[in-house]
Amino acid sequence: TGAFTYDPGFTSTASCQSKLTYIDGDEGVLLHRGYPIGELAEQSSFMEVCYLLLNGELPTADELEKFSWTISRHTMVHEQLAQFFRGFRRDAHPMAIMCGVVGALSAFYHDSTDIHDPQQRMIASHRLIAKMPTIAAMAYKYSVGQPFLYPDNSLSYTGNFLRMTFGVPAEQYEVNPAVEKAMDRIFILHADHEQNASTSTVRLAGSSGANPFACIAAGIACLWGPAHGGANEAALNMLHEIGTPERIPEFIARAKDKNDPFRLMGFGHRVYKNYDPRATVMQKTVREVFAALNVQDPLFETALRLEEIALSDDYFVEKKLFPNVDFYSGVILSAIGFPTSMFTVLFALARTVGWVAQWNEMITDPDQKIGRPRQLYTGPTQRAYVPVGQR
Ligand code: CMC
Numbered sequence: 285t286g287a288f289t290y291d292p293g294f295t296s297t298a299s300c301q302s303k304l305t306y307i308d309g310d311e312g313v314l315l316h317r318g319y320p321i322g323e324l325a326e327q328s329s330f331m332e333v334c335y336l337l338l339n340g341e342l343p344t345a346d347e348l349e350k351f352s353w354t355i356s357r358h359t360m361v362h363e364q365l366a367q368f369f370r371g372f373r374r375d376a377h378p379m380a381i382m383c384g385v386v387g388a389l390s391a392f393y394h395d396s397t398d399i400h401d402p403q404q405r406m407i408a409s410h411r412l413i414a415k416m417p418t419i420a421a422m423a424y425k426y427s428v429g430q431p432f433l434y435p436d437n438s439l440s441y442t443g444n445f446l447r448m449t450f451g452v453p454a455e456q457y458e459v460n461p462a463v464e465k466a467m468d469r470i471f472i473l474h475a476d477h478e479q480n481a482s483t484s485t486v487r488l489a490g491s492s493g494a495n496p497f498a499c500i501a502a503g504i505a506c507l508w509g510p511a512h513g514g515a516n517e518a519a520l521n522m523l524h525e526i527g528t529p530e531r532i533p534e535f536i537a538r539a540k541d542k543n544d545p546f547r548l549m550g551f552g553h554r555v556y557k558n559y560d561p562r563a564t565v566m567q568k569t570v571r572e573v574f575a576a577l578n579v580q581d582p583l584f585e586t587a588l589r590l591e592e593i594a595l596s597d598d599y600f601v602e603k604k605l606f607p608n609v610d611f612y613s614g615v616i617l618s619a620i621g622f623p624t625s626m627f628t629v630l631f632a633l634a635r636t637v638g639w640v641a642q643w644n645e646m647i648t649d650p651d652q653k654i655g656r657p658r659q660l661y662t663g664p665t666q667r668a669y670v671p672v673g674q675r
Pocket residue numbers: 293480510511512513514515539540546547548549550551552553554555603605608609610
């Protein structure tokens with residue numbers, strides 16, 4: 285293989301050094317800047333985790349207040365962006381809208397191309413974190429034909445997002461504190477996950493010096509796939525298709541059948557060969573949301589039973605396939621009222637902080653070069669051109 289190592293899918297290539305996120309896939313450990321995800325999810329807030337990822341340390345009370353205030357100053361989007369939305373078909377998938385709209389922000393912020401100015405980088409990062417809930421809510425409103433709601437900066441980051449999504453101008457919207465807490469926790473669980481496909485995409489796009497808004501749009505495009513962020517939508521669709529616990533064995537058999545492309549969605553992970561620690565928190569959060577909203581969903585029972593059956597099946601045990609973050613998230617999100625098409629949008633919203641933190645880290649890394657993988661060429665050897673009349 286000459287001077288290159290052939291590593292399709294980068295299963296054993298470290299593309300960068302990073303101080304952000306540590307994963308021990310065998311032990312099921314996930315740390316952000318050293319802090320365990322379980323502790324952050326239970327005790328912290330999404331704003332605090334954003335600060336931690338961007339700045340390296342947990343904020344003091346003053347720093348947190350200032351940071352939250354700064355983010356809230358950037359929540360509005362340019363009025364002209366509303367017209368950009370209107371160019372989409374009303375049945376456009378919200379992820380298609382997100383790719384387009386976030387990419388379009390690069391045209392509003394040409395100043396952000398000065399990526400070697402730390403001040404400009406920080407402003408671009410704040411803008412992205414702040415505007416994602418507004419844009420995500422607008423994508424939702426557009427799909428249901430309701431008017432866009434402006435941000436209300438007297439609310440929390442997450443409360444504001446819920447109001448912009450589910451509120452209508454004609455009525456006062458009361459944020460349910462239990463839902464707000466659960467949503468905030470879901471954002472924490474998705475905030476960063478080291479060099480996954482979309483983050484690597486953002487780093488690769490950014491390595492050429494591209495505008496950060498365009499780089500994040502590239503990350504959104506990558507996240508959309510069903511093997512990545514699209515898995516939460518696919519997992520819930522699968523649970524609907526399974527319907528009742530009696531049909532689980534049929535789907536388990538299909539997942540094991542190598543002639544059938546079907547996979548258990550929300551199961552398995554490139555790095556975790558143990559229970560995904562995010563899935564543990566997510567399962568607990570389902571119970572809390574159901575209790576707060578006083579709902580029951582038979583799909584949750586199906587999911588729990590599916591997990592139980594899969595984890596006692598040799599195929600899943602031998603291949604070390606466990607539920608991942610996406611397995612239970614769909615059940616909660618639909619209880620809160622989101623249509624499945626919005627699930628990956630919520631993932632994108634939360635992952636934006638990870639993307640921008642990784643992008644900042646890359647730009648300031650002295651080893652940083654343009655990302656340029658090599659290949660093993662397997663095409664024809666050199667041959668002479670044959671004019672078209674002689675072929
Ligand atoms: N159901 C059935 N078999 C599976 C599954 C599954 N969900 N996942 C992996 N396998 C099998 C796979 O067929 C392969 O078998 P064999 O060695 O006999 O060919 C073996 O397990 C290893 O799988 P792989 O595809 O080589 O592993 P990978 O690291 O390339 O893929 C994955 C990881 C997450 C893409 C994969 O497990 C998968 O497709 N899972 C379902 C989709 C999903 O839930 N994705 C969300 C990932 S977590 C959130 C995120 O990061 O976005």
